[in-house]
Amino acid sequence: MVALDTAVAASTALDTRPPARRRGARAHFTQFKWLYLLLLPGAIYFALFRYGPMYGAVIAFKDYVPFLGINDSPWVGWAHFEDFFASPDFPRLLANTLILALLSLLVAFPLTIVVALLLNELRVTMVKRSVQTLIYIPHFLSWTVVASLTYLLFALDIGPLFQLINGVLGTNIDFLTDPGWFRPIIVLQDIWKNTGWGTIIFLAALAGVDQEQYEAAIIDGAGRFQRVWHITIPSIMPTIIVMLVLQMGQVLNTGFEQIYLMTNALNRSVADVFDTYVYFMGITQGSYSYSTAVGLFKAIVGVVLIFGANWLARRFNQTGIF
Amino acid sequence: MPREKYRFNTRAGRAFDVFNVVLLIAVGVLALLPFIFVTAGSFATEAELATRSFFLWPETFSLRAYESILTSDAFIRAMVTTIGVTVVGTVIQLLLTASMAYPLSKLNFPGRRVILALIVFTMVFSGGMIPTFLVVKDLGLLDTYWALILPMAINPFSLIIIKNFFQQLPAGLEESAMIDGANEMQTLWSVVLPLSKPVLATFALFYAVGIWNDFMSPLLYLNDSSMWTLQMFLRQVTVATDLSIVDADPSQLPPAQGIKFAVIVVATLPILLFYPFLQKHFAKGMLIGSVKG
Numbered sequence: 176m177v178a179l180d181t182a183v184a185a186s187t188a189l190d191t192r193p194p195a196r197r198r199g200a201r202a203h204f205t206q207f208k209w210l211y212l213l214l215l216p217g218a219i220y221f222a223l224f225r226y227g228p229m230y231g232a233v234i235a236f237k238d239y240v241p242f243l244g245i246n247d248s249p250w251v252g253w254a255h256f257e258d259f260f261a262s263p264d265f266p267r268l269l270a271n272t273l274i275l276a277l278l279s280l281l282v283a284f285p286l287t288i289v290v291a292l293l294l295n296e297l298r299v300t301m302v303k304r305s306v307q308t309l310i311y312i313p314h315f316l317s318w319t320v321v322a323s324l325t326y327l328l329f330a331l332d333i334g335p336l337f338q339l340i341n342g343v344l345g346t347n348i349d350f351l352t353d354p355g356w357f358r359p360i361i362v363l364q365d366i367w368k369n370t371g372w373g374t375i376i377f378l379a380a381l382a383g384v385d386q387e388q389y390e391a392a393i394i395d396g397a398g399r400f401q402r403v404w405h406i407t408i409p410s411i412m413p414t415i416i417v418m419l420v421l422q423m424g425q426v427l428n429t430g431f432e433q434i435y436l437m438t439n440a441l442n443r444s445v446a447d448v449f450d451t452y453v454y455f456m457g458i459t460q461g462s463y464s465y466s467t468a469v470g471l472f473k474a475i476v477g478v479v480l481i482f483g484a485n486w487l488a489r490r491f492n493q494t495g496i497f
Numbered sequence: 498m499p500r501e502k503y504r505f506n507t508r509a510g511r512a513f514d515v516f517n518v519v520l521l522i523a524v525g526v527l528a529l530l531p532f533i534f535v536t537a538g539s540f541a542t543e544a545e546l547a548t549r550s551f552f553l554w555p556e557t558f559s560l561r562a563y564e565s566i567l568t569s570d571a572f573i574r575a576m577v578t579t580i581g582v583t584v585v586g587t588v589i590q591l592l593l594t595a596s597m598a599y600p601l602s603k604l605n606f607p608g609r610r611v612i613l614a615l616i617v618f619t620m621v622f623s624g625g626m627i628p629t630f631l632v633v634k635d636l637g638l639l640d641t642y643w644a645l646i647l648p649m650a651i652n653p654f655s656l657i658i659i660k661n662f663f664q665q666l667p668a669g670l671e672e673s674a675m676i677d678g679a680n681e682m683q684t685l686w687s688v689v690l691p692l693s694k695p696v697l698a699t700f701a702l703f704y705a706v707g708i709w710n711d712f713m714s715p716l717l718y719l720n721d722s723s724m725w726t727l728q729m730f731l732r733q734v735t736v737a738t739d740l741s742i743v744d745a746d747p748s749q750l751p752p753a754q755g756i757k758f759a760v761i762v763v764a765t766l767p768i769l770l771f772y773p774f775l776q777k778h779f780a781k782g783m784l785i786g787s788v789k790g
Contacts, residue, residue: 203607207600207606207607209680209681209682210599210600210603210606210681211600212682213596213597213599213600213681213682213685214596214597214600214601214612216593216596216597217593217594217596217597217651217656218597218612220593220597220647220650220651221615221616221619221651223632223636224629224632224647224648224649224650225619225623225624226615226619226624227624227628227632228623228624228625228628228629228631228632229622229623229624229628230624230628231624231627231628231629231631231632232624232625232628234627234628234631245631290521290524293517293520293521294521296513296514296517297517297518297521298514299518302518302521302522303521305525306521306522306524306525308776309525309526309528309529310524310525310528311776312528312529312532312769312772313528315706315710315768315772315775316710316765316768317709317710317711317712317728317764318710318712319710319712319728319731319732319735319736319764320710320731320761320764320765322732322735322736323731323732323735323736323757323760323761324531324532324535324761326735326736326757327534327535327538327735327757327758327761328531328534332547332754333546333547333550333754334550335534335550335551338550338551339550339551367527367528367531371528398507398509398510399509399510399513431626431713432712432713435713435716436712436732436736450626453625453626453627454626454717457626457627457630458626458627458630458717463627463631466626466627467625467627467628470625470626470627470628471625473625474622474623474624474625475622477621477622478621478622481621
């Protein structure tokens with residue numbers, strides 16, 4: 176299947192002559208032409224769909240008119256950002272986003288570690304495997320399926336959770352539209368979908384804990400709980416910190432799909448976050464420039480948070496995330 | 498595992514073991530419970546759904562809900578669309594990712610570091626929803642299925658993991674192919690890719706799950722409801738409770754609740770079918786991903 180003429184290409188690919196750069200562009204190109212060709216589709220993809228939008232983000236500083244295009248639309252400077260920071264939407268969005276992030280940090284994150292620790296203490300291998308298999312599954316279901324399940328479970332007419340909770344409380348709460356229940360439901364969905372999946376990384380860290388330390392601890396008469404507290408947890412602390420820091424870098428990224436699917440006219444006051452706001456203002460209302468400014472603000476704060484978090488991780492851990 | 502040695506056979510230790518097993522089995526069941534409830538509900542009659550609030554096995558067995566959706570043109574269309582987009586999209590994503598990963602795995606490839614840095618940068622910063630939407634719009638991709646595939650054609654994470662995998666393949670294999678006269682293209686196709694089958698299969702599954710589950714792209718890029726995917730259809734039926742989209746046999750009243758249950762089951766089924774294959778690989782894949790490239 177290998178043609179004769181390709182022997183030339185093979186010899187150039189293997190040659191030990193000085194680097195191509197010194198032999199001029201032509202030789203350089205001959206040596207790497209196939210690799211450049213293979214790279215091309217991917218390069219076009221990144222230029223078009225990853226860097227194209229970065230260039231397009233300049234409309235945050237313009238009054239984008241679709242008819243004029245990105246280049247010819249007039250500049251307006253920081254006007255959209257000023258509008259956004261001055262609008263009553265800004266504090267509301269910031270609060271909603273931060274509260275959801277904080278809840279997930281305080282509830283979902285520790286829960287993941289607890290489940291991983293419990294799984295690690297489980298000594299019946301078959302049960303351990305089965306439980307792991309089961310709790311990973313929800314991670315692979317779409318947010319539409321999760322939202323649909325939520326709507327059925329909390330439905331006014333047939334929802335079992337609606338009837339159960341209202342039966343116990345003796346009230347009549349419509350969980351899907353009551354703004355007070357929006358956040359608990361979002362956190363609940365998040366726990367159901369992602370806790371199991373999140374344990375993978377901690378279980379890997381737990382598998383790497385030095386077993387001799389446990390032996391020593393047993394000789395010293397340490398009980399099971401003491402061993403977990405004094406050996407297991409300190410041993411996985413670096414992993415915990417890296418994951419915590421990574422999550423802090425993601426604070427402004429409340430998943431668009433999850434929030435969008437659970438948002439309705441009655442819970443908008445607590446449901447609006449940056450991502451869904453960009454969608455509503457940009458796509459449904461056509462304020463392209465304004466919503467791009469909001470998105471850009473979010474993206475830049477996100478980058479600062481990620482690098483800040485990485486810096487923190489390095490301080491705790493010697494190795495950062497990158 | 499020398500775990501047995503550390504066994505603490507005190508009464509409290511054994512009590513904790515029992516408690517732990519019971520608790521975690523409960524957690525496992527809880528993960529699956531909503532889905533069992535929905536599956537049971539999808540096979541129940543409307544009357545039973547209206548009277549019994551929670552059951553894991555229907556008393557009266559009925560296929561009416563499935564009949565309704567399977568005779569619905571809109572549902573069939575959404576199903577076929579989703580399968581088609583998933584298959585085509587996965588193939589394109591895999592080809593593009595592998596093709597780009599290969600040159601970047603060559604340590605002597607000029608510009609390698611710069612290109613990698615540019616790729617990693619896109620993992621931290623993006624232009625955002627609206628500028629991406631405008632790119633898709635300006636390329637004339639709105640209301641085409643390409644809009645569901647091309648904007649996400651390469652996942653930077655997958656790219657870097659596949660690149661790392663290529664990189665640690667024994668160099669001798671590629672060299673001997675070259676000595677036999679194969680060019681880079683042929684080496685990639687007949688030596689590197691066959692050796693990478695397990696990794697590529699893993700990413701194929703992840704890509705496929707991603708496209709199958711994607712809700713944001715069709716929401717953003719498809720205005721025409723006749724082009725909707727299964728996830729859009731599902732949202733319309735369950736979240737927006739708009740059953741008119743089902744357009745089933747007009748002579749019969751469709752089972753309003755049952756349809757919601759059945760559509761959820763159908764939208765989830767392929768994931769559950771492929772899950773065993775996915776599961777074999779993902780833990781490893783995720784851990785490779787967490788190691789820096």
